[in-house]
Amino acid sequence: MSVEDMVHKALDYALKQGVKLCIARFHERVYERIEVDRGALKEYSYTRVRGLGVAVYIQGGYGYAYTSRLDMDSIHKTVEKAIVSARAIATHTTELRKLMPVYGKHSFKVEYRINPFDVPAEEKIALILKLNRESMDRQGIVSATTRMGIEHERKLIVTSEGGEISIEVMMVGISHLSIARDGATAERVYDHKSNVGGYEFIERTDWHAFISEVDTLAIEASRASTPAPGVYTAIIDNRLIGLLLHEAFGHASEGDTVLTGSSVLRDKLGQTVASELVTIIDEGLVNGGYPVPFDDEGNPKRRTVVVERGVLKNFLTSSIVAEKLNLQLTGNARAQSFNYEPLVRQTNYYLEP
Numbered sequence: 232m233s234v235e236d237m238v239h240k241a242l243d244y245a246l247k248q249g250v251k252l253c254i255a256r257f258h259e260r261v262y263e264r265i266e267v268d269r270g271a272l273k274e275y276s277y278t279r280v281r282g283l284g285v286a287v288y289i290q291g292g293y294g295y296a297y298t299s300r301l302d303m304d305s306i307h308k309t310v311e312k313a314i315v316s317a318r319a320i321a322t323h324t325t326e327l328r329k330l331m332p333v334y335g336k337h338s339f340k341v342e343y344r345i346n347p348f349d350v351p352a353e354e355k356i357a358l359i360l361k362l363n364r365e366s367m368d369r370q371g372i373v374s375a376t377t378r379m380g381i382e383h384e385r386k387l388i389v390t391s392e393g394g395e396i397s398i399e400v401m402m403v404g405i406s407h408l409s410i411a412r413d414g415a416t417a418e419r420v421y422d423h424k425s426n427v428g429g430y431e432f433i434e435r436t437d438w439h440a441f442i443s444e445v446d447t448l449a450i451e452a453s454r455a456s457t458p459a460p461g462v463y464t465a466i467i468d469n470r471l472i473g474l475l476l477h478e479a480f481g482h483a484s485e486g487d488t489v490l491t492g493s494s495v496l497r498d499k500l501g502q503t504v505a506s507e508l509v510t511i512i513d514e515g516l517v518n519g520g521y522p523v524p525f526d527d528e529g530n531p532k533r534r535t536v537v538v539e540r541g542v543l544k545n546f547l548t549s550s551i552v553a554e555k556l557n558l559q560l561t562g563n564a565r566a567q568s569f570n571y572e573p574l575v576r577q578t579n580y581y582l583e584p
Contacts, residue, residue: 232301232303234257234387235387237257237283237301237306238255238256238257238283238387238388238389239255239389240303240306241255241283241285241306241309241310242255242389242390242391244306244307244310245285245287245310245313245314245391246391248310248311248314249289250287250288250289250314250391251288251289251391252287252288252390252391252392253285253286253287253288253390253391254285254286254388254389254390254391254528254529255283255284255285255388255389255390256283256284256285256286256386256387256388256527256566256569257281257282257283257385257386257387257388257569258281258282258283258284258384258385258386258527258566258568258569259279259280259281259282259384259385259386260278260279260280260281260382260383260384260385260568261277261278261279261348261382261383261384262276262277262278262279262380262381262382262383263276263277263347263348263352263355263379263380263381263382264276264277264378264379264380264381265352265355265356265359265378265379265380266359266376266377266378267356267359267360267362267363267376267377267378268363268374268375268376269363269367269374269375269376270360270363270364270367272356272360273376275352275356280299280568281299281301281569282297282298282299282301282568282569282570283297283298283301283306283309283569284296284297284566284569284570284571284572285297285309285310285313286313286528286572286573287310287313287314287317288317289314289317289318289321290318290321291321292316292317292318292319292320292321293316293317293320293551294312294313294314294315294316294317294318294319294320295313295316295572296309296310296312296313296316297309297569297570299569299570333390333392333394333396333525333529333530333531334392334393334394335393335394335395336395336397337394337395337396337397337524337525338396338397338398339397339398339399339522339524339525340397340398340399341399341400341401341402341427341428341522342428343401343428343429343430343431344429344431345429345430345431345434346401346429346430347381347401347403347429347430347433348381348383349430350430355379358379358433358438359377359378359379359405362377362405362407362438362439362442363375363376363377363407365439365442366407366409366442366445366446369443369446369450371411371412371413371446371449371450371453372409372410372411372446372449372450373410373411373412373417374409374410375407375408375409375410375446376407376408377405377406377407377408377442378405378406378407379403379404379405379433380402380403380404380405380406380425381401381402381403382400382401382402382403383399383400383401383402384398384399384400384402385398385399386398386399386527388525388527388528388529389529390528390529394529396525396529398524398525400427400521400522401427401428401429402425402426402427402428402521403425403426403428403429403430403432403433404423404424404425404426404432405423405424405425405433405436405438405441406421406422406423406424407421407422407423407441407442407445408420408421408445409421409445409446409448409449410449411446411449411450411452411453412453413450413453413454416453416454417453418449418452418453419449420445420446420448420449420452421445422441422444422445424436424441427520427521427522472582473580473581473582476511476580476581476582477577477580480511481513481577481580482494482577483495483496484496484511484513484537484543484545484546484547484577485546485547485563485574485575485576485577486546486547486548486549486552486553486556486558486563486575487549487552487574487575488575489546489552489556490552490555490556496543496546499543500543500544500545500546501542501543501544502542502543503541503542503543504538504541504542504543505538505541506541507540507541508540508541509538509540509541509582510536510538510539510540510582510583511536511537511538511580511581511582511583512534512535512536512537512580512581512582512583513534513535513537513547513561513563513577513578513579513580514532514534514535514578514579514581515531515532515533515534515562515578515579516532516579517579517581520578520579521578521579523565523578523579525562526549526562526563526564526565526573527564527565527566527573528549528550528562528564528573530549530550530560530562530564531562532561532562532563532578533560533561533562535547535561535563537580545558545559545561546558546561547561547563547575547576547577548560548561548563548575549563549564549573549574549575550564552575563575563576563577563578565578
């Protein structure tokens with residue numbers, strides 16, 4: 232039985248049980264990991280995780296269940312479990328009027344020239360060993376860990392509204408951690424480079440220069456003097472700004488935290504929350520970002536202006552959150568895997584230049 236047949240049969244079975252609104256989502260992740268620590272191969276692993284999640288809406292109640300056993304008996308039991316969960320809380324939630332605005336078939340697939348999984352494992356291990364040993368040979372470096380990660384993600388989402396969404400994403404990257412020591416002072420520096428695409432990214436990148444830059448920064452940091460306590464003007468790396476933006480502001484703009492009352496932004500729509508120089512965007516498809524053309528409810532991920540010239544304009548929402556907060560649907564329902572129900576989460580969240 233094909234994945235397409237399996238997901239459609241899960242949906243059909245739910246509809247036969249009287250469910251009006253349903254989402255069936257197949258989710259598969261294939262991951263290859265290589266880790267070299269202090270000149271020796273520490274880990275080589277290849278994992279494949281796949282399964283099916285089913286969400287149903289019944290008289291205002293929501294239920295979610297999942298299975299990694301993809302035979303029809305297990306799928307039927309999963310649908311039935313989701314239905315039982317939804318009916319148990321049906322009288323305590325608001326009726327969902329509209330599940331999603333997408334109809335028909337839609338697909339998104341990352342194009343690449345070289346499939347990273349087709350490159351012999353021995354070749355990839357040899358590269359990571361060489362880079363790590365190169366780092367360990369550098370004077371001042373006392374420890375180094377180098378990793379390669381390759382991931383292929385596939386999703387197929389079908390809904391009772393008539394939508395069928397297919398998404399395939401390939402990503403590959405290398406990370407490096409250096410620890411340098413100068414006397415009694417030790418400093419560590421970590422960095423990584425990754426790309427949505429194929430192994431051609433590995434082949435065209437100068438990894439020797441990358442490793443050297445990380446090592447050099449660690450060595451310089453270990454030799455640097457400690458500043459005296461005080462207040463200083465600091466120039467912050469743009470990646471640190473992104474981290475602060477994501478953690479300190481981004482999570483507060485997720486509609487589920489607003490709905491529970493735990494967000495500091497909960498009563499601030501339309502108010503000034505930042506300098507007029509600040510415009511914050513959440514977007515599914517951006518150059519260099521991880522592509523999210525549709526969320527895990529099958530909704531299109533729209534370009535969402537969260538803050539415009541300092542004014543809070545929108546919260547990020549899923550179907551349920553948009554309904555309960557009476558806000559527009561932004562397509563931010565995301566699940567880490569099939570065994571997680573979708574929650575409101577950021578996609579590519581950034582500060583406009």
